[in-house]
Amino acid sequence: MIDPEIAALADLSRPPLTPAGIAERRAGGRVVTDAELTRGGSVTFTEEDADGVPVLVLRPARSTGPPVLHLHGGGMVAGTRRTDLHVLAEWVEELGVVLVSPEYRLAPEHPHPAPVQDCYRTLTWMERNGFVSPVVAGTSAGGGLAAAVTLMARxxxxxxxxxxxxxxxxxxxxxxxxxxxxxxxGTTWVRTSNITGWNALLGDARGGPEVSPFAAPARAADLSGLPPTYVDVGSADLFRDEAVDYPSRIWRAGGNAELHVWPGGCHGFDQLAPDAALARRARAARIAWLTAVTRRRPPPPA
Known part of the structure; x- marks a missing residue:
């Protein structure tokens, strides 16, 4: 069941994504304005090139804190480096982090491994340019890419x-x-949409035995040796069970993970209805975790 306040505020009427609808989904994406990124002057941004990957870099106007690599959502087939940054600029404003958002290539024109290669290339560019020991973050497809990039770094x-x-x-x-x-x-990302996204990324290999954990991190046999991990998901989200399983396996491997399952949250609820009480609680919990992890001593260079 979807939280009543979320259901009242969010548009849940979008039809399922099919291959024929990818172009329309891309064209219909929300355009984040410069004014939304700068948050009244507390945030500045630059467009940069990360070894051939276009990136947007958000910086606090005053003191500069640890970096965050953020990978946008869009089901592997849509989204841009500006996607969701009107919400995530809050991290820059409140925590002083420097946020780097790459424009990774999209499926089906660029299937695996192109998207994750672009994200990992951005991570190595960050290290060479002084953005060391970042938090790697992502939403939806970007969350999967963030998990994959973290496995690659390990x-x-x-x-x-x-x-x-x-x-x-x-x-x-x-x-x-x-x-x-x-x-x-009846919700924002349904089974048909999910299969469309995975088929675009993996083609006929989807669901088969040879899929790489760098494409689908749930395939990783070993989740040991990973950095502190935060996972959150709504109870009314198609990704609920895989999102719960991932930190559970990190715990079994002896790792550090924090899990939040938000009751009544549908996929992307905090962006669809940012003023809802549940969305505010979810954002506050992420900021609390980010505050703690960015204040810790960074890991030694690999």
Whole structure:
């Protein structure tokens, strides 16, 4: 059941995403203005090039804190480096972090591994340019990419990552958890949409035995050696079960993870209805975790 306040404020009428609707979904994306990014002058931004990947860099107008690499959502097929940044500029304003948002390539024109390669390339660019030991964060498809980039940094020997923040992450191409079958209509991201996104990224390989954990992090056999992790998801989100399983497996591997399941939250509820009480609680909990993790001593260089 979706929280009544969320249901009243959010538009849940968007039709499921199909391959034929990808172009329309891209064209219909919300355009974040310069004024929204700067938040009345408390935030500045620059457009930069991260080894061929266009990035947007948000900085606090005053003191500068630790960096955050944020990877946007969009089901692997939509979104831009500005997606959701009108909400995430709050992190820059309140915490003083420097936020880097790349324009990774999108499927189906650029299937796996192109999107995650762009994200990892941005991470290595950040290290070379003084943005060391970032938190890697992402929403929806970006949450899956954030988890994948963190696995790559562990397996490839760096760069060092301070923590990973996964918001309603898209982690499992098999689409076979109970919650992936539960939400067929009446919410913002349903089973048809999810299969469309994964098929665009992986083609005929989706659901098969050879899918890389760098494409679908739920496929990783080993979740040890990861940095502090924060995962949150709504109870009415198709990604609920895979998002709950991921930190559970980190705990079993001896790692540090924090999990929040927001009762009545649908996919993307905090962006669709930012003034709802549930959305405010979710954003406050993320900021509290970010505050704690960015104040810790950063990990040593890999």
């Amino acid at each position: 397996d490839f020997g760096g760069p060092a990552i301070r923590g990973q923040l996964l918001i309603c992450p898209m982690l499992d191409d098999r689409c076979d958890t109970p919650s992936s079958h539960q939400f067929l209509n």
